[in-house]
Structure formats: C-alpha cells, structure tokens
Amino acid sequence: MPSARARALGYSEREVHLLDRGTDWDAVRAAAGTLSLFAARRIIELKLPSGKPGVAGGRALAGIIQSAGDDTLLLIVTGRLDRDAQSADWVRAAEARGAWLAVWPVPAERMLSWLEARCRRLDLAADAEALELLADRTQGNLLAAQQELEKLKLLAGRERVTAERVLAGTADSARFNVGELAEALLAGELVRALRVLDGLKSESVELPLVLWAMIKALRELWARHIGAGDAPPRGPGRPMSVSSGDVRRRAARLPFRRLVERAVRADGMAKGRLAGDAWDELSLLACDLCGRAALPLPASGVH
Secondary structure, three states: OOHHHHHHOOEEEEEEEEOOOOOOHHHHHHHHHOOOOOOOEEEEEEEEOOOOOHHHHHHHHHHHHHHOOOOEEEEEEEOOOOHHHHOOHHHHHHHHHOOOOOOOOOOHHHHHHHHHHHHHHHOOOEOHHHHHHHHHHHOOOHHHHHHHHHHHHHHHOOOOEOHHHHHHHHHHHOOOOHHHHHHHHHHOOHHHHHHHHHHHHHOOOOHHHHHHHHHHHHHHHHHHHOOOOOOOOOOOOOOOOOOHHHHHHHHOOOOHHHHHHHHHHHHHHHOOOOOOOHHHHHHHHHHHHOOOOOOOOOOOOOO
16 A cells, blocks of 8 residues: 555554664564554555564564554565565565555566656657666666656646757756766866766766766767767856867777777776776876876776
C-alpha cells in the first residue's frame, strides 16, 4: 500500500527503522508494539537493505509481523531476496498477513524507453539527447527521474525539451557550467578547462552531467575529424566562440581511441565499477582532449 494511500486511510504517523547487523531487535519490537499517543493509526517502516536479518532478526521480524494490530501498517522494504531468503519464516509470515511485491530496478539499457513512456504520460516532447542526459543524471533512480520530468513539464510547457534545457537548471545555479567546459575543451584551452572543471567539482555539480559534457565535446571533435557537420554545438544559454576550422585542425591531431578509453574509465569510476577518483580521471581526459596528455593509460586499458 503506497504511503499516500495509507495517509488517506488515516495512517497519520510514520516511524522508520533502518535494520542492520547492529540492530537492537528488542527496541524494534518495543517500538512496533507501543501505542502512539498522537495517532490512532500509524505506519512502521522497516528498511532491510541486505534482505537478510539473520537468525535472531528473522525471529524478531516474524514476531512483529504476527503481532501487528489493525491500527499498524507494517512496511518492510528490503533489497533483492534470493531463493533462500524468499522461504524464510518472516517472509512467509508477511505473505500470510499481507502481500509481498517485487519491484525490479530498470536496467540501464531500458532507462531510455522508461523515460519515453513517462514523457508520453505527461504529454511532454523531449529530444533523444535530452532523455539520454536525464538517464545519465538519474542513474536508474526512478523517483528522481519522474521528478525531473515533472519539473521540465512545468518549465517547458508545450515546448520541446532539449539537452540544453535539461542542463540549464544546473547552469543557472552554478558559477561555472558544463557549457563553458565543453567550449574550453573544443578550443583546446587546457588551463581554462581545468579551472572550470575544478569549479564544477567545488560546487558539487553531478558527475554524470560533467562527463556528459566532455563526451559531447569528444563526439563533436570526432565529427569535425571525419568532416561531419558544419559548426560546433552551442552551450546552454551562451554562444559558441570556437570556429569550425580551428576545431577541425585540432581534431586531426587527437588520438581518439585513447580518448574513448579514458572516457570509459571515468564512467566506470563514477559508477563505482572501477577503482579510482572519477574527478581525477576527468582531469586527465581534459588534458587528452586538449592534446596535452598528462599520464598514459594503464597497460590493461579499460578492462
């Protein structure tokens, strides 16, 4: 039962407990069994990220579930339950008194189609590039993605949402913005690019946004190298001052395989799949994009 629905049914008080190895189960049992002084009905939410409460915790949970009164709505939010966990006594007790609902995360390869479906529900028109950026920003957080789309609906109205509009929210509130970073990279201005990158880091701008802008600059350099397109893209809310000829001449001298490998490494670090500091890797990528390699890639490449 969603929290909003529960509130509509009179469950006006909510108490949350995070369960881990150090949980005091006696305290949890006492909290669940204590009558509220302020609400006739209340929600007790138990968060169990691991999905495995242990032997003592399993017994405690089963007892809490079985003894919960009609005025208490018990919500147990867990991580993925494996086969053994699904047959645990506390899970069976929950199924006997209520319901167990599995909500699977949306994998990265399906995030774009999920966003497209939500846009249709909101009657919101958005470019593929804008949705790609949103997917990178939200990293599978569906609630955050939905909130971003609703905000864009209010801001854009009937206008089509572009990547620049998605970026504008960050650009408007930051002293530095990712558009300036992309422009500096296209111009090969390493000192300026590193200064903007450091400013973005100090202002806690989201890593996916910064990486997206750098990959966009990389794609533009590749397009100039192979002769596709006529002019560099514009950053959000400001004109692009780099001439197409200058960008093309710079692109001809760049090691694109190395650039792609560096970008993949930065993405892996940002998502926790590779060890290392993603911001440091972005600084190295900026050096490579500006034609002034600072450090070689590890011998193993991106693997």
